Amino acid sequence: MTPPKVHWKWKRVTSSIVSLLVVFVAVYYYYSYPKNVAPPAAHPKEALDQILSGLLRAEQKVDHARPRVALGLGGCLDVIVNALKLFEKLDFHPPTKVQHHSSLQNQEQLQELFGYFFQFGAAAERYVENDTFFGELWQGANSIKSRKWYLGGNALAMAQRLVQEGAEVLLGMSYSEKLRALLPPQVKVAGPTLETDDIHLILEYEKGVNWGSFTSPRANRLILHSDNSNPQLEALEMFREQLDTFQPSLLVLGGLQMMDNFPYEPGVRVERLNKVQEMLSILPRKTKIHFEFASFTDMNLLHEIMDKVIVYADSIGLNEQELPNLVTLLNDGSVTLVSDANPRIATVLDQMRYVYSHLHNESEKEGRRQLSRLHVHTIAFQAILTDKSSTWKNSMSATAKAALTAHRHVCGSADIDTLKARILMDDSFSTSKDKTAQRIPLQKNRPVSCWDEDDFQICIAPVLVCTKVQQTAGGGDNISSAGLVLQV
Ligand SMILES: *[C@@H]1O[C@H](CO)[C@@H](O)[C@H](O)[C@H]1NC(C)=O
């Protein structure tokens, strides 16, 4: 049953406040960015080969079991297309001024929003409120020869990756027969069937390309969707019913950003999230809970997710743009929309400590859990923090595997060719912005650095950044899953 859609006038007000904040943050980063980032050292092929074999050795050090993993919620069909080709086809132009929008109605808004994120090379995901406009977009995309269709959505993408890694997988998702047929048959699916699946449009662009007067500082993508099924977490009840018999050792929750710009009455969203909270709070402790963070715009939603999901998680996975969001949320409750695309390791580590110290201190009342694992994926490196007293295993191998997966995903090949790679990480890094912090060298023959602090361990691995980009979307899902599968 579909609750009635409502119109949102009040949203305009919050959205313009958010836009002001965004511009401020964006301007700040625009000016601070060049000073923050040291030019990457040029590494000869030999050094890259050495790093590669070091990472491969670390990845292969462990034999993982076949963990039972339950993943929710949702899935969709992704159409991946070159953004600039699509705009050419549809005759969309660079805007005279860029502007942030928290959701989209028409061509003009899309042009402004795309320009806004494109100039920073920042990833973003937005809801298209206008079904007619969305239909035009995906038909345009579908008529471009080089477009590709994939199964998408965080839970579904992670499920596929985990099946490839040998895990037993239960996926909570509503789906059409067409989508089911595309899924590996080993995946158990729990959820209602659909006539038409939700479609996500992934508009990719390369580094250094021009759109009018704008140039992209890095390869990235804008994701557009107009979902009807996913935002309501339609599969939740059937998924929950199966958990008892499936007995997963890990439950992964992702895709909740689909509830951003929730097209139904606000009360419905809270009701759905209450059901998620109920499910998590009664899950036996031997089932670990991982939450895959994402790009959220609605602060109310983020607060609800903090109270109803994050405080129940043992583990969180997120990227370098989402980490400052989580820090700000814990700090003063606001949302950061664009942040440094190439943050320094010291900055990321300080933010990780901040998140860990807040969420690890969570009382374990009423099914809540203390955070014991944090995985941050960035373009230049992978970082995994684990509580030393927890049962998360093989941090070093998991960090190496995550780094290798980042390259494999973006280059679209399981074999790594160092001629298509470069290292963005510096030859040594400071473990904190604190002046007394130690410096750790990047050792080419042992590229994964792990060390202990207080009650936790941190591991850092350099990414052999792919220079021949095949795809960027879904990277976080592949990388997070690759890290998790070695740790449960
Ligand atoms: C919705 O999209 C259609 C097709 O692009 C467009 O003609 C119409 O103006 C849009 N509606 C709004 C409210 O912008």
Ligand SMILES: *[C@@H]1O[C@H](CO)[C@@H](O)[C@H](O)[C@H]1NC(C)=O
């Ligand atoms: C968490 O607890 C530790 C020790 O129990 C304390 O040192 C730290 O300040 C606490 N952090 C926060 C954010 O409350």
Ligand SMILES: *[C@@H]1O[C@H](CO)[C@@H](O)[C@H](O)[C@H]1NC(C)=O
């Ligand atoms: C990433 O995941 C998709 C499935 O979601 C899979 O088709 C693809 O091969 C994966 N890429 C890598 C490098 O693992």
